Amino acid sequence: MSFTITCPICGERDVYEFHFGGRDRGPPPSHDNLTIEEYLRYAQFRTTRTEAQLEWWFHSNGCGSWFTTWRNPANNREEKPQEMSNDQQ
Amino acid sequence: MRARLPEFPTQHIDRGQEISFSYLGKRMSGLGGDSVAVAMYDNGVRIFSRSLKYHRPRGLYSLDGESANTLMNIDGIPNENAEKRRLRDGMEVSAQNVRGRPDTDFYSFINWFDRFMPAGFYYRMFHRPYKLWPFFLNRIRKMAGVGTLDIHREFDDSRRFEIFLNADVAVIGGGTAGMNAALAAAGQGLRVCLFEHRAWLGGHMDWRVVEFEDEPLFERARGLAKQVEANTQIRLFTQAPVTGIWGNKLITAYQTGKDGEYFDERYIECRAKSVVVASGCIERPLVCNNNERPGVMQVNTAWRLARTYAITPGKRIVFSIGDDLGLEAALDLAELGLKVLAVADARSDKQNADLLTRLQSAGIEYLPGWAASNVKGGKHVRGVELSELNGSQTCSFKCDLLVASAGQQAVIGPLSTAGAKFRYCTETGLFQPTEMPPKMFSAGRMTGLTHPGSIDTSGTIAGLEAAAACDRDVSTNLDAARRAAAKLPGETKGCDLVYGPGIGAGRKAFICFDGDGTFKNAVQSASQGFDAPELAKRFGGFGLGPGQYQVPGQNLAMAMSNINGTPIENSQFTTVRPPLVPLTLATCVGPRHNIYKQTPLHRDQKARGGIFRNAGVWRRARYFSPDLDCRPEIRNVRENVGLLDGSSLGNFRIYGPDALRALQRVYVSNMEKSREGRCKYSAMCNETGNIVDDGVVTKVADDNYYFTTTSNRAGITIEWFRYHTRFDDWDFKLVNLTDSMGSINVAGPNARNLLQKVTKEDLSNEAFPYMAYKELIVGDGVSARCLRLGFVGELSFELHVAASHSQYVWDLLWEAGQEFKVHPFGMEAQNCLRAEKGHVIVGTESEQRVTLLDIGLGFLWDSNDTSSNKVGAPALRACENQQGRMKLVGFRVSESGVTPLDGDIVVDGNDIVGYVCTTRISESLDCSYGMALVKDGYATRGEKIRMCQALGKRHDEYTATVVPPQFYDPDGQRLRT
Known part of the structure; x- marks a missing residue:
């Protein structure tokens, strides 16, 4: 499967140029008073989704920056969830 | 001829x-x-x-x-x-x-035993008794199948290439619709790529001589082709079949080179902003008895043999056709002076009246509502039986050529791989797109049009729509084109004949030629429950051959709905998969099979007899002697001094106010302790505590650090730093110096004496102790970063110099080393030397199941630090006292007779409890030694463990003793002197 990712610096490019950094789940938990269960949930658990999600991508064969972009894993198109695309650009 | x-x-x-x-x-x-x-x-x-x-x-x-x-x-x-x-x-x-x-x-x-070979017979017949399967497998392979590959044949891959294109509009199909689309888009100033599988443009107009607007169709098409060829906005690829359309309009194709071109074949990948698919139609074979006898051919085949190649396709020709093109072909061949005996037309109405009149005046027998029912002749057509579709009348002709088709079927492949949905259209008799992917447009014959003007205009409309998808304002042109189209004839009635009259059980009526799938096989599949086209396709073997869906595609869909008694408009086309056209693997692979980076000292190392191996992205000298045990290289480092080209090692600079915080985040140690003039050894873990990298860090100045990584890790280090600090908004810069620097390791007891000859800097143990860092001037003023490390377990200095100075420094050291008989050493010698010392290589002595702690590097971890959120620290903490983990141990094998090998397993009875990471025979220890990862119950020092080696069918077991992994100089005296 080949699709495109839009880098905020370089524009729309082939996905081959990027490394995937996972769905955006916010900053990792602080290690202070962190239980192992909480940590494992962060480090090991992933949810598979079939709707548009915010993801981290790294432009490894390009500008070398991490950025987030919306992508729908069901069709690999860069699109926002429907309820968001109206009010949030 | x-x-x-x-x-x-x-x-x-x-x-x-x-x-x-x-x-x-x-x-x-x-x-x-x-x-x-x-x-x-x-x-x-x-x-x-x-x-x-x-x-x-x-x-x-x-x-x-x-x-x-x-x-x-x-x-x-x-x-x-x-x-x-x-x-x-x-x-x-x-x-x-x-x-x-x-x-x-x-x-x-x-051929006579077909009744013993029903649908699915390969799957059902030969697996009982199972023991006989290999015998039958061998037989079947000999009798069924296609070409035989000569594996000893030298293959020249130097004329296979690949190109990667970006286009505004890609047009698939170089018929008149495709050409009009390309010209319309190019007229908007867009960059267009046009792909045509034949060697020339024109599609099915290329050989038609009937006139439209006072011009023969072929001349019209050629005039258009000239415009396309002359248009500098259009990049034209002929002999370039499209193999698939992938996510977001990525088109793959391959092109065969014409005479005099620089390539035999080249692979094409074209990313387009919008796509016009005008892939046209191919003929739908007529399913009747013996419909694939030599001497039965498609309408366009017979027609083009005569019109394109000037060859007489047959002497006495009978037509059984399903559309006006068939009538036109019969007339045209008759006008060329060929003997056309009769034309059976599967349609009863909606024929072109003008063609019928001309057929009549040409004196050709015309049979509407008829089709071929049986082809006679053994190895070649000798006659044909034509029947009325209801079977009430039959007549025979002696002939040597039956031109047979049941009309047209759309080439749905390219659009189908792009995700378009298709549905059978009862009007046109074609599978037509009902749902198009974004920014893709279809045009031409595949949309059901047959009138030349309509086909052209549909192309123009699609080209303009594609231009609009590229943000061009084309509304005026588009309105004009749509108004023109409205005045032209629309879709034409197609032929819905499923199979010819009188096929009986359909024993010899072939739906698929490649896999010998008959109509009877389709009935058998349905009767055994494989009634959906997708199931029948597998069970009966339809469309699994090199031609894929082209011959059986639509006929299978129609036949299955006919057999199942479901409405024909609900019939389903089986999934079309790329590559749509078979292509050789060599073309996919392209010309460069072995891509690697060379160190700045590559040529020098080669000249010195280095034997090279690929190591990650690099090509590195592994041996400097034909003896692959590398004894002389090892001895020279242990007793004298050797030089190693370590340029693949990662070198980085990190600087900025938050550089230290970033280091604290990714390294497990307390990086505040890295001081100027000192090397600090540390490691990086991933989030689950597995070691991913090790190296040294030195502070060059405030907020300015220099560090090394393993060769494999260098390419991903910046990504790693940035990923783990991506929420922090810290101010630091990272520079990857790996490719811009060379590295030479001077190792051995004479290393200091050698290096001292090329620099004025005081290298004494007091001035430059173990794990110190200095910036030296060597020779005529080349600056070198010098790290006193000890990976191989001897006194050693690592010199990092600019890539362009590497050869100079190497030559300097080489000359100075002549009095010591300096010798280069390679990766293998380094591997033995470091293994004797118990120094780990990340990825060799570590893997996904083991953490930093398990391989004995726990001392690096600053476990009290929770404030800098070190990557992997919580995982390390959780498994600190965990039972049942794998541990890295050293072992010695005293038995003679068995030479341990990397990867041998550690066993306890029938259980595998670990494996050997690295093992070598040590000259200095006079035994085999190595490091193994074993379950913690087997990691006790002094215990015996059983090892097992599998060589082919033989298993050798041997016993080893668990020892600390530091075999050589355990106190580290040699690297500190």
């Missing part, structure tokens, strides 16, 4: 160029422009191959490689499609899947 028909402008042959080739050792000749199959046909070859299962004779059916009938071995390469391969001088052509010759194939008797 026989006499060809008189010259005519539709022809694509060069009568001045006679090409000689051989077929099965017999010399033949053709003309320039011929395909191999066409030239063979002209030389009288009628049986081209034998079918996969029944070994039935097969002949020239199509001209664009729609079936496996004409797969040939050409110049030693199997499975070349002779219909698509251009004839070249001296070609050697031979047949495949035959014992003997295609016309006298020994296995042809199998």
Whole structure:
């Protein structure tokens, strides 16, 4: 499967140029008073989704920056969830 | 070669160029422009191959490689499609899947045993008793199948290339619709790529002589082709079939080079902003008894043989057709002076009245509502029976050519791989797109149009729509084109004939030629529950051959809905998969099989006798002696001094106010302790505590650090730092210096004496102790970063210099080292040396199941630090006292007789409890030693563990003793002196 990712610096490019950094789940938990269960949930658990999600991508064969972009894993198109695309650009 | 028909402008042959080739050792000749199959046909070859299962004779059916009938071995390469391969001088052509010759194939008797080979028989017949399967497998492989690969043949891959394109608009199909689309988009200033699988543009207009707007269709098409060729906005690819359309309009194709071009074949990947698909139609075969006999061919095949190649397709010709093109072809061939006996038309109405009148005046018998019901003749057509569709009347003709088709079917492949949905249209008789992917547009015959003007206008509209998808304002042009289209004829009624009259059980009525799938097989599949087309496709073997969906596609869908009694408009086309057209693996792979980086000292190392191996992205010298144990190299480092090219090592600079915080985040140690002039060894873990990298860090100045990584990790280090600090908004810069620097390791007891000769800096143990860092000036003023490390377990200095200075520094050291008899050493020697010392290599002594702690590097971890959120720290904390983990241990094998190997397993009874990471025979220890990862219960020092080595079917067991992994100089005296 080949699709495109839009880098905020370089524009729309082939996905081959990027490394995937996972769905955006916010900053990792602080290690202070962190239980192992909480940590494992962060480090090991992933949810598979079939709707548009915010993801981290790294432009490894390009500008070398991490950025987030919306992508729908069901069709690999860069699109926002429907309820968001109206009010949030 | 026989006499060809008189010259005519539709022809694509060069009568001045006679090409000689051989077929099965017999010399033949053709003309320039011929395909191999066409030239063979002209030389009288009628049986081209034998079918996969029944070994039935097969002949020239199509001209664009729609079936496996004409797969040939050409110049030693199997499975070349002779219909698509251009004839070249001296070609050697031979047949495949035959014992003997295609016309006298020994296995042809199998045809009579078809009732013992029902649908799915391979799956059902031969697996009981199971023991006999290998025997049958062998037999079947011999009798069924296509070409045989000569694995000893030298293959020249130097003329295979690949190109990667970006286009605004990609147009698939170079017929008049595609050309109009390309011109319309190019007219908007857009960059257009046009892909056409034939060697010339024009599609099915290319050979038609009827006039439209006072101009023959072929001349109209050629005029258009000239415009396309002259348009600098259009990049034209002919002989370039599209193999698929992928996510977000990525088109893959491959192109065969014309004579004099720099490539034989090249792979094409084109990313387009919008796509016009005008892939047109191919003919839908007529399913009747013996419908694939040599001498039965498609309408366009017979027509083009005459019009494009000036070859007489047959002497007495009968037509059984399903659309106006068939009528036009029959008339045209008759006008060329060929003997057309009769035309059976599967339609009863909606024919073009003008064509019927002309047919009548030409004196050709016309039978509307009729179709061929049976083809007579053994190895070749000798006659044909035509029947009324309801079977009430039959008549026979003696003929040598049956031109048969049940009308048209759309080429849905490209659009289908792009995710378009199709539905059978009862009006046009085609599977037409109902749901298009974004920014993709279809045009031309595949949309059900047949009128030349309508086809052209649909192309223009699609081209303008594609331009609009590229943000061009084309509303005026688009409105005009749509108004023009509204005045032109729309979709034409197609033919809905599923199978010819009187096929009975359909024993010899073939839906799929490549896999010998008959109508009877389809019925059998349905009766055994495999009633959906997708199931019947697998069970009965329809469309699994090289031609894929092209011959059976629509017929299978229609036949299954007919058999199941479901409405035809609900019939389903089986999934079309890329590659839509078979291509060789060599073309996919391209010209560069072995890509690697060379160190700045590569040529030098080679000249010194280095034997190179790939190591990650690098090519590195592994051995400097034919003795792969590298004894002299190892001894030289232990006793004297050696030089290692370590340039693949990662070197980085990190600086900025938050550089230290970033280091604290990714390294497990307390990086505040890295001081100026000192190297600090540390490691990086991932989030689950597995070690991913190790290296040294030195502070160059405030907020300015220099660090090394392993060779494998260098490419991902910046990504890693940035990922783990991506929420922090810290201010630091990272520079990857790996490729801009060379690294030379001077190691051995004489290392200081050697290095001192090339620098004035004080290198004494007091001034420059173990794990110190200095910036030296060597030779005539080259600055070098010098790290006093000890990876190989001896006194050693690592010099990091600019890549362009590397050779100079190496030469300097080499000259200075002559009095010590300095010698280079390679990766293998380094590996033995470091293993004796118990120094780990990340990825060799570590893996996904083991953490930093498990391999004995827990001392690096600053476990009290929770404030800098070190990557992996919580995981390390959680498994600190965990039982049942794997641990890294050293071992010695005192037994003689067995030489341990990397990867040997550690066993306890029948259980595998670990494995050997690295093992070598040590000269200095006089035994085999190594490091292994074992379950913690087996990691106790002094315990015996059992090892097992599998060599082929033999298993050797041996015993080892668990020891600390530091075998050589355990106190580290040698690297500190």
